[in-house]
Amino acid sequence: MLLCNIKDSSEQVSFREAVLRGLGRKQGLFFPDRFETLSDVPGLLEMPFVPRSTAVMQHLLGDEIDAATVERMVTSAFDFPIAARALDDRVHALELFHGPSLAFKDFGARFMARCLAEFHDGGPMTILTATSGDTGAAVAHAYFGQPGIRVVILYPKGRVSPLQEKLFCTLGGNVHTVAVDADFDTCQQLVKQSFEDPELKEGLGLNSANSINIARLLAQVCYYFEAGAAVNTIENMVLSVPSGNFGNITAGLIARRIGLPYKRVIAATNANDTVPRFLASGHWDPNPTIETITNAMDISLPNNFPRVLELGERHGLSLENLLSSLALDDDETRAAMRTLHRRGYLADPHSALAWAALDRCLEPGEEGVFLCTAHPAKFMEVIQETLNLEVPLPAELAAVRGKTVLSSTIAGDFLALKRELTTVC
Numbered sequence: 001m002l003l004c005n006i007k008d009s010s011e012q013v014s015f016r017e018a019v020l021r022g023l024g025r026k027q028g029l030f031f032p033d034r035f036e037t038l039s040d041v042p043g044l045l046e047m048p049f050v051p052r053s054t055a056v057m058q059h060l061l062g063d064e065i066d067a068a069t070v071e072r073m074v075t076s077a078f079d080f081p082i083a084a085r086a087l088d089d090r091v092h093a094l095e096l097f098h099g100p101s102l103a104f105k106d107f108g109a110r111f112m113a114r115c116l117a118e119f120h121d122g123g124p125m126t127i128l129t130a131t132s133g134d135t136g137a138a139v140a141h142a143y144f145g146q147p148g149i150r151v152v153i154l155y156p157k158g159r160v161s162p163l164q165e166k167l168f169c170t171l172g173g174n175v176h177t178v179a180v181d182a183d184f185d186t187c188q189q190l191v192k193q194s195f196e197d198p199e200l201k202e203g204l205g206l207n208s209a210n211s212i213n214i215a216r217l218l219a220q221v222c223y224y225f226e227a228g229a230a231v232n233t234i235e236n237m238v239l240s241v242p243s244g245n246f247g248n249i250t251a252g253l254i255a256r257r258i259g260l261p262y263k264r265v266i267a268a269t270n271a272n273d274t275v276p277r278f279l280a281s282g283h284w285d286p287n288p289t290i291e292t293i294t295n296a297m298d299i300s301l302p303n304n305f306p307r308v309l310e311l312g313e314r315h316g317l318s319l320e321n322l323l324s325s326l327a328l329d330d331d332e333t334r335a336a337m338r339t340l341h342r343r344g345y346l347a348d349p350h351s352a353l354a355w356a357a358l359d360r361c362l363e364p365g366e367e368g369v370f371l372c373t374a375h376p377a378k379f380m381e382v383i384q385e386t387l388n389l390e391v392p393l394p395a396e397l398a399a400v401r402g403k404t405v406l407s408s409t410i411a412g413d414f415l416a417l418k419r420e421l422t423t424v425c
């Protein structure tokens with residue numbers, strides 16, 4: 001697969017290089033130069049998730065990675081359930097949160113980890129990342145036990161919920177967690193500084209496992225086919241995707257481009273509504289980021305949006321007909337959680353927001369699928385406030401509750417981190 005830098009099309013790289021490098025020159029995103037259409041989509045839709053996903057990834061990557069390797073990577077990355085639940089005869093919830101970190105980011109993070117394990121050249125490789133909670137769990141579980149890769153995760157000491165801390169700080173093995181006596185911004189700053197330090201960057205083979213990595217996006221294409229398999233008539237299917245950085249919806253549009261013939265897709269945002277305003281007015285005019293109860297989407301500069309535009313401009317998708325965007329505020333999100341709960345479905349705030357956007361836009365004759373991106377137990381506090389309800393602990397959280405946190409603690413300065421890194425790596 002040949003990929004181009006969106007900001008500088010003269011920079012062309014293989015999939016392997018794009019995965020290892022993350023970003024291109026001028027901080028440009030890599031994006032496939034061309035897409036081929038799948039030949040037998042109805043046949044694919046009849047297959048179970050893992051074999052179908054293997055076929056989709058072989059279609060995308062087959063010119064660079066042999067079929068058996070793709071099969072091994074997909075099978076080991078997607079080793080947890082996915083579920084489409086019918087709420088009524090025309091609306092389905094696509095539950096993407098049954099992985100080890102209870103969020104849809106497991107799909108992308110785990111596939112990317114298999115790519116790095118496959119591609120790295122035997123030298124040292126250290127994934128260094130800062131987290132305020134959620135990303136840490138997805139990354140820790142994705143790389144746990146991957147041969148030749150060490151993971152170091154920084155987080156602000158005492159500012160991650162105890163349960164969340166247990167989810168990523170009790171693994172051990174090649175996952176090393178560091179509680180930093182500082183806030184999240186300092187943790188991020190420390191990671192940045194490490195990447196600028198040649199001794200660390202080269203010596204430890206630092207890689208960021210960043211969310212803009214193309215490996216994560218391509219892996220996410222697979223579950224849109226599961227949505228397609230859940231509905232009666234795929235040509236009538238409308239998707240609703242709770243969107244922050246717009247990676248998830250980019251994957252949905254790639255699925256459309258390679259042949260999944262759904263009707264249209266809604267990008268549902270919270271009050272951070274840069275994209276809905278842009279689609280309405282043609283002006284890119286981000287406001288300061290606002291805090292909401294759907295905090296994984298508190299983003300006013302969605303860094304994958306250039307890839308969405310690229311699909312329209314260079315890859316022939318007619319975005320005017322395919323893509324719409326709608327913003328909902330916290331009150332509307334809570335109202336959606338209540339309505340869903342009354343109808344017997346417990347949704348986390350992000351998933352409820354996607355349902356509300358779908359509920360507003362679905363027209364007669366259409367069938368809707370909204371993407372459920374996090375397990376309700378990850379947002380217990382909001383659920384308790386909104387529904388006055390205790391969420392039972394899922395097995396993944398119950399299993400770690402009694403375990404010991406293995407993190408070391410350091411001061412929030414670069415020398416302390418450098419000492420820690422050279423000791424553990």
Ligand SMILES: *Cc1c(COP(=O)(O)O)cnc(C)c1O
Nearest residue numbers: 243244245246247248296373374
């Ligand atoms: C990351 C995240 C999103 C947003 O996904 P993007 O790909 O950034 O648009 C939505 N919901 C949850 C729970 C998330 O963690």
